[in-house]
Amino acid sequence: MAQAVQNTYGVLKMIFDYFDQNFMAFMILLTLGAVMYVNKDIKIPASRLFMTGIFILLAVSLNDLMTEVTERLYESGREKPAIVLRTWADTICYTLRPCIIMIELFIVIPNKKYRLLCSLPAAVNGVIFGTALFGSGIAFRISDTNTFCSGPLHLSIYLTQILYVTLLLCFSIISFKKNNRRKSLMLVTIFIQAVLAAVREFYDLPPSMTNAVTALCMLNYYIYLFMIERQTIADSLIQKELDLTKSELTVLRNQIQPHFIYNVLTMIRSLTRTDTERAVTAINNFSKYLKTHIKAIQSEDMIPFEDELKNVSVYVELAQTDYPGKIELIYDLKENGFYIPALSLEPIIENAIQHGISRQGGRITVSTMSENGETVIRITDNGTAKKEMTQKVSERLGVGLDNTRKRLSKQCGGKMDVNVTDSGCTVTIRIPETRRG
Secondary structure: OHHHHHHHHHHHHHHHHHHHHOHHHHHHHHHHHHHHHHOOOOOOOOHHHHHHHHHHHHHHHHHHHHHHHHHHHHHOOOHHHHHHHHHHHHHHHHHHHHHHHHHHHHHHOOOHHHHHHHOHHHHHHHHHHHHHHHOOOOOEEEOOOOOEEEOOOOOHHHHHHHHHHHHHHHHHHHHOOOOOHHHHHHHHHHHHHHHHHHHHHHOOOOOOOHHHHHHHHHHHHHHHHHHHHHHHHHHHHHHHHHHHHHHHHHHHHHHHHHHHHHHHHHHHHHHHHHOHHHHHHHHHHHHHHHHHHHHHHHOOOEEEHHHHHHHHHHHHHHHHOOOOOOEEEEEEEOOOOOEEEOOOOHHHHHHHHHHHHHHHOEEEEEEEEEEOOEEEEEEEEOOOOOOOOHHHHHHHHHHHHHHHHHHHHHHHOOEEEEEEEOOEEEEEEEEEHHHOO
16 A cells, blocks of 8 residues: 555656646747637638647657656666667657757748758658667667767757758748848847757756747747738738728829819800800810829829919919909918829819809919918918808819818828808818928
8 A cells, every 4th residue: 555655656746747847848838829829810820830839849848757757667677668668758859859940940931842851851860869769879879777878960959950940040031021120039039049958958957948948939939920920911901001092092083083174175165156266275275284284183192282383373274264354363382392182272273263253253362381380271262252152161162172171181181171251262271291291
């Protein structure tokens, strides 16, 4: 009975020592497993390979337990079974250990042909350590006292691991070179950790904690891939948002384009019935209008404010053909070195002429200034055709003004306000100075 209790105590102590020696490795692997589970919805490259790596590391860690088992067998007088079992355990351990880093390398080398090539160092290392099963001591041997003795080719395990870590560092940087290079610091950290662990194990410096460092390298690499994947997702969302914004802007520009052309063609058609000479002048001005505006209409970028003023001048010249009253355009520019979306002012000027000063003629003033960190553009008219329009301000704004407001918001964070009174109308555009260029 006492012997059975003692044996049970010995087995429990052996298991406790095993968990104690690998406590940090198990805690890190537990953390890695939890992180993988939490982020299972994010498609981290080759997550199954990480699971394979975890199982291989757990298998490698069992070598510590097998060492304890063989020592107890040896002490109980079963020397030969103890030596055979330890030879097998150490062979399996040193064969599998480089495979952990090799699997991480497979994550960034999806091509099966290159994977086969990269598996050769691990295969050669396995062959070298496998010779111990046939009594060769070129890699290692277990002495008659159940002691591990290194052979001349024992270095292959360390050289293979360092080679794999170096390849992992290089291929990872190449594969993810489009991402933030600062993230590569984690790869350098993994390289340093692996090399230091290999050096400590080679010189048998306690505590080497090789399994714990290997688990830490796996966790670090998973975090690295997670950051890369999150950055990729963020970049993809930003690009989709930009594409959507460009599509919306294209729709807005396409809405403005027929709006202008329809009005002008209607005017020219009317003139051909009443005044052919003015109709010819209008056609010439329209040709000039198209030449000036077609590039602005198609542009996705903002244009200099001076170019937009030229667009306005061409439009007013064209509009003057159909309006008997004089249209006076006044500039009061205290700021002009900035950019705005193409055709931002022209729809405002058009509405001022058609719905403001109308056919009686009038004055339109364009002024710019800097105010509270914003570039302010004001277009004011002194039109009298306002009373009937104040009841339906939304109709007065029209398609052109509505689109202008949307494009200002999307392209430069600008805002547009309209204030209609009995004495005229003022349209105010505000563009943040940080977004105006």
